[in-house]
Amino acid sequence: MFPAFLDLASLKAAYAGGLTPLDLVEDVLARIAASSDPAIFITRTPADDLRAAARDLMARAPEPNSLPLWGVPFAVKDNIDVAGLPTTAACPAFAYRPEQDATVVARLKAAGALVIGKTNLDQFATGLNGTRSPHGAPRSVFDSAYVSGGSSSGSAISVASGLASFALGTDTAGSGRVPAAFNNLVGIKPTPGLVPNVGVVPACRSVDVVTVFAGTVGDGVAIRKVMDGYDAADPFSRKAKPAALPASKLRIGVLAGGEREFYSNAAYEALYDAAIARAKALGAEIVPFDYAPFRQAAELLYNGPWVAERLAAVKDFMASNADDFDPTVRTIISGASKYDAVDAFEGLYKLEALRQKTLAEWQKVDVLMLPTSPTTYTVEAMLADPIVKNGHFGRYTNFANLFGYAAIAIPAGFDADDHLPAGVTLFGPAFSDDALASFADAMHRALAAGMGKEKSAPLSEASKVAEAYDGLVSLVVVGAHLSGMPLNHELTGPGGRLLKACRTAPDYRLFVLPNTTPPKPGLIRAPGFTGPGLAVEVWKVTPEAFGRFVQNIPAPLGIGKITLDDGSQVSGFLCEPYAIEGAREVTEFGGWRQYIASEKSKG
Incomplete structure (x- = not known):
């Protein structure tokens, strides 16, 4: 089905083939009933x-797939309001029943998605491991002896085990990324302020982010x-222009020894290390x-005054219900x-001093x-x-929201005996969320490790993220415009850059x-x-430079699509067929550079 x-x-x-959201509901209910966790x-x-x-x-939308998320089942972390269902934050004594959906839930429902729980x-939302709940500890879908990752533990497991298409988490210190890594999923962590937090029980209100767990980067971005x-009701909601990243020769910072x-x-x-090699093979520097x-900076989140912000979120409840x-x-x-207040300001000063130091690294x-x-x-x-082992999980995550970065966590493969998965996360400047997605998607696809517990599941071409x-x-x-050839300066002069060297399809002649x-x-x-x-090269040029090329190309040459x-x-650059009558064919050399080299070798 x-x-x-x-x-x-x-x-x-499936919906285009005649199945309905009611069919899906019955299927999901059966899956939940059969779940082992x-x-x-x-x-x-x-x-x-x-x-x-x-x-x-x-x-309201009878035509199949007539809404962006028509009939798509999703789960919601229980610190995010869903009207009619209790919000507990995994503390039964704290529970309340909201009358309204959180802003993000309302938007997803309007797009056709169905909340399953x-x-x-x-x-x-205090932890990165998933064991701190009176309702038990969700387990890794690959080995029930291992943690699921947290704090968005159940959300990640619901997707990885095939109960939901996607799930919402929240991320303060890494909670939307660590569970993705431990369950072979993608975790989309937006720039703080991009997605509103209205209707979300805060952990650290100034840095909290609603996140998405999904099988592919494309799915996660579409949902985000x-x-x-x-949303003006969220004091930390922000309006900003999306930030761009280079579409080629992306410079990727990796850990030094x-x-x-x-x-x-x-x-x-x-x-x-394998992920680094994969990034390099995809053209990154x-x-x-x-x-x-x-x-x-990461250490400040749990060993600095930001802990006081966690108390600010629940101070009245803790005063009466500490037990x-x-x-x-x-x-x-x-x-x-x-x-105290002095510590809070000193913490802010330290964070900003560290931010200045990071700027030198971002220049590279x-x-x-x-x-x-x-x-x-x-x-x-x-x-x-x-506490110590939980801290290990946050070593490479805790800084992200303090500095306001976008991040996408992707699978990195499985350990030597194909037992447990790991992940890597790509971080970009604030509001580079969309620009980050294309390379993250390419990295995930190059791995071919499936989605969640379905290690062999193919990643649909329909979910592929277009190059930013x-x-x-x-x-x-x-x-003559190839690198090192006489007219290459016409590309480099206006700021053109080499994207890649490659070959044409086999049915071209030279x-x-x-x-x-x-x-x-x-x-x-x-x-x-x-x-x-x-052998050809693909270059990136400005639209103005491209226009000059088109205007100045002499007959019989022109611009067309090359496969x-x-x-x-x-x-x-293509040639009109009439011009090759009587011309020497040099296809056998495999490229213009090789032909020119053979001519020079003749003296």
Whole structure:
């Protein structure tokens, strides 16, 4: 009926084939009933209410897939309000029943999505491991002895185990990323302020972010875009222009030797190194950077006055109900008592001093790529040392929201015996969320590790993230404009940059055009011809430079679409077929550079 993993493309195909949201509801209810992890949900949407929601959707939008998330099931972390379902933050004594949806939930419902339930979490979103809940500890979908990651534990498990297409989490210190890494998922952590927090129980209100767990980057970004948008009811909501990143030769900052720490987990370190190699193979420039100022900022979140902000969120409840807190959570939040207003300002001063130091590192790189978590632990080991081991998980996550960055966590593969997954996270400047997505998606696709527990599930082409537009135009060159050739200055002079060297599809032929100085090639496509594919380069140029090329190209040359060896089509120099009559064919050389070199060798 429905696929094991409920990604958006698979659902849309099922609906286009005649299945209905009511069919999906019955399927999801059966999956929940068969689930082996009883700690995923705190509250499930009653079955009849879920069926009624599906019928209501079909009444207001009867055409299949007529809304962006038509009939898509999702789960909600139980510190985010859903009208009619209790919000508990994993503390039964704190529970209340909201009359209105959180802004993000209301927007998702309007887009056609169906809430299947409220998920378990580290109490009051305090923790990165998923064991701090009176409702039990959700477990890794790959080994129930291991933690799920937190605090958005149940949300990640609901997606990874195939119960929901996506789930909402929250992220203060890494809670929307660590559970993604431990369950082979994508975690979308927006820039703080991009997605409104109205209707969310705060952890640290000034840095909290609502996040998305999904199977692919494309799905996660599509869902995040439904939630985006300024909300004046949220004092931290922000309006900003999206930030751009280079579309090629992305400079990726990676950990230098002195800042590497994997707590003896050699498998996770090897997976991080493999991710670096994968990024390089995708055309990125790898740049070691100094993580020290980022690490020092990360330490402020739990070892500085920001702990007092956690108390600010629940101070009245804690004053009357301290015994209702999980002991570890109570220990962390009660630590706020040692900070005063002077400490708060001094903490801010230290953070801004560290921000200045990070700016020097950002001069070297466009994005950062770090392990999402340097290691993982069993539930037993975590419970034996809950604060120290939880801190290990946050080594490479805690700084992100303090500095206001965008981040996307992606799978990094499995350890040597294909047992437990790890992840890496890409960080970009504030509001680079969309620009970050294309490279994150390419990294995930290059891994081919499936989605959630479905390791072999293919990533749909429909969810592929398009390359972010950087204001430049791609241009294929085949002859005198190649790197080091006589006319290359016409590209480099106006600021053009080389995107990649590659080959054409095999049905192209190359000729020497007579009476041209310097000698120029004539490239034509010959359907049915099978050759070596010709060496070409793809450059990025400004629209103005591209316009000059088009205006100044002499006959018989022109600009047309050239098919490359990867199947993509890019504008480039082509020749009118009449001009090759009597011209010398040089296709056998495999490219213009090779032909010119052979001529020079003749003396």
